[in-house]
Amino acid sequence: MSKALIVCGEKKHAGGKIVKVCVKIFEDLVKGVVISGDFFVDPAEDFEELLQELAKIEVKREEVTALVSELLKKKKLDFSGITMEDVVEVLSRVLQQNQESFLKDFSS
Amino acid sequence: MSNSRSLRVFVAEWPENQFFNLAFEEVFYTESKQPTLRFWRNDKVVVIGRFQSPPLEINAVEARDLGIKLVRRFTGGGAVYHDLGNVNYALTLPGYNLSIEESFSVVGSAVVEALSSLGVNKVYYRPLNDIEVDGLKVSGMAACRSHDRVFIHGAMLVSSDISILWKVLKISREKLSDKKFTQSRVKRVTTVNEVLGKTVRPEELYKAISEALSRKLGLEIEWSEPQKSELKKALDLYKKKYATLEWNLKYVDEVRDLVSDEEYEALKEIARPSEKQEKFIEVLGLE
Numbered sequence: 001m002s003k004a005l006i007v008c009g010e011k012k013h014a015g016g017k018i019v020k021v022c023v024k025i026f027e028d029l030v031k032g033v034v035i036s037g038d039f040f041v042d043p044a045e046d047f048e049e050l051l052q053e054l055a056k057i058e059v060k061r062e063e064v065t066a067l068v069s070e071l072l073k074k075k076k077l078d079f080s081g082i083t084m085e086d087v088v089e090v091l092s093r094v095l096q097q098n099q100e101s102f103l104k105d106f107s108s
Numbered sequence: 109m110s111n112s113r114s115l116r117v118f119v120a121e122w123p124e125n126q127f128f129n130l131a132f133e134e135v136f137y138t139e140s141k142q143p144t145l146r147f148w149r150n151d152k153v154v155v156i157g158r159f160q161s162p163p164l165e166i167n168a169v170e171a172r173d174l175g176i177k178l179v180r181r182f183t184g185g186g187a188v189y190h191d192l193g194n195v196n197y198a199l200t201l202p203g204y205n206l207s208i209e210e211s212f213s214v215v216g217s218a219v220v221e222a223l224s225s226l227g228v229n230k231v232y233y234r235p236l237n238d239i240e241v242d243g244l245k246v247s248g249m250a251a252c253r254s255h256d257r258v259f260i261h262g263a264m265l266v267s268s269d270i271s272i273l274w275k276v277l278k279i280s281r282e283k284l285s286d287k288k289f290t291q292s293r294v295k296r297v298t299t300v301n302e303v304l305g306k307t308v309r310p311e312e313l314y315k316a317i318s319e320a321l322s323r324k325l326g327l328e329i330e331w332s333e334p335q336k337s338e339l340k341k342a343l344d345l346y347k348k349k350y351a352t353l354e355w356n357l358k359y360v361d362e363v364r365d366l367v368s369d370e371e372y373e374a375l376k377e378i379a380r381p382s383e384k385q386e387k388f389i390e391v392l393g394l395e
Contacts, residue, residue, distance in 0.1 A: 006365050020164050022363050034362045036161040038186025040208050044158060044252055055362050080208045081236050103164065
């Protein structure tokens with residue numbers, strides 16, 4: 001039986017905050033996305049709701065970036081220290097990894 | 109009865125129980141009926157931001173061995189280390205409609221004024237949420253807002269043991285050895301006592317910060333104390349939220365496979381009050 005793979009990556013927004021993304025992959029399915037970091041989001045409750053949804057997500061690997069991006073847009077969140085694009089960028093780069101990794105750095 | 113043009117100020121702290129300190133902080137945010145400023149200290153603890161996954165931030169085994177606890181706060185931002193050499197300030201402004209950025213700027217500039225008045229040179233507010241002395245961070249802030257109020261709190265290093273910070277916060281351990289990160293990623297910090305070359309008492313800071321904020325906000329200082337009803341609500345929140353693994357270890361299960369069993373056990377130990385700390389709450393006699 002194959003084991004779930006967890007890949008993580010992070011990015012520091014220039015002059016700003018860090019966003020960390022971890023994805024749990026099982027075969028060709030993504031079974032959970034974690035977005036962590038030292039940024040601020042308003043409203044916090046709406047972002048938390050999104051995090052709950054993402055933790056239980058189950059979607060094809062190639063579809064997850066578009067889905068997360070859509071969910072983020074729908075929530076109309078106001079990020080401070082990072083941007084929504086940073087989150088999506090780290091997620092899409094993390095998904096290109098095929099080995100278990102602890103916070104691979106994607107800062108430019 | 110207090111009037112609306114005053115700034116209620118009090119020192120309310122339970123350093124012996126970091127979980128209760130954070131529970132009170134949330135009640136302080138949601139329940140304050142007028143602009144209110146709180147000063148407080150914590151014993152050894154890493155306080156993580158609302159959206160942080162603990163295993164990605166803290167060396168739990170190291171923290172456990174050093175007797176350091178872990179609590180999640182209700183504001184965003186990054187992990188900070190508190191000990192008795194760190195002073196916390198918190199400001200609730202009911203009826204104020206400020207963005208997160210504006211809130212940081214108001215409090216940040218007041219704290220800068222306060223430090224200047226105590227003789228600190230080259231001190232400035234660095235957006236988004238830092239106060240620095242000549243390139244070294246001395247205080248960090250976090251904030252949140254709701255439909256009818258804003259809240260800003262900050263931690264100021266006065267005489268903290270900075271070396272502990274690097275031992276328990278994860279980023280530093282992994283990045284410190286890598287030259288590429290030493291400048292850009294690991295923020296260098298200092299303490300108020302270090303830059304002044306003398307010992308500053310917490311009370312001096314409390315006075316300087318309240319005076320600066322009172323000027324900035326145009327409100328008159330009114331020294332006060334928390335109400336019994338606020339303490340009772342804090343106790344309730346302590347039990348339901350801040351003393352629980354469910355809250356403090358949120359976003360751990362999702363990355364459980366990355367965490368060794370030893371680390372996981374350590375996380376569970378540091379993220380809830382010890383027996384002694386539970387007893388301490390009992391003797392407060394709030395029930």
